[in-house]
Amino acid sequence: MENIMRFLIKIAAVALAVWVTTMIVPGIQVSAGLRNYLVIALILALINATLGTLLKILTLPLAFLSLGISLLVVNTAMLLITDRLSESLTITGFWSAFFGAILISIISSMITQITTKKV
Incomplete structure (x- = not known):
């Protein structure tokens, strides 16, 4: 049950991060609606x-070798694939995807x- 809650929190965090990213990064847009x-x-x-x-x-x-910069390109590719799969x-x-991927990663993390800190 705890794993399901963590997954749902992670999805909500990414959704919120995507929303914030659309407000900050030009070139990234999402059709209105929480569901989207x-x-x-x-x-x-x-x-x-x-x-x-x-x-x-x-x-x-x-x-x-690149001190992690190649991972930014991988994250950018994942965001671009999401763009292709989502209407x-x-x-x-x-560059919009690059900066968007960085921002989504930071905000969602x-x-x-x-939200997942144990007291």
Whole structure:
């Protein structure tokens, strides 16, 4: 039960992070509605859990050599794939996706850390 709650918190955190990102990063838009943000967060989570994990493992030597910069490109690719799979997400270019991926990662990590702290 605890794992399900963590997953739901993570999805909500990513949805909120995507919303904040659309307000800050030009070139990233989501059709209005909470449902759209939750669907995008779910798609992004599933892509990151499957393809993202595989790509991060395959690019691990490059990530070591580039001090982690290649992982930013992997996260950007995951966001662009989410754009292709979701009708409600629109990303106009690589740099929008790049900065959006950074912002989504930071915001969702912060929210997850705050909401899952054990007392």
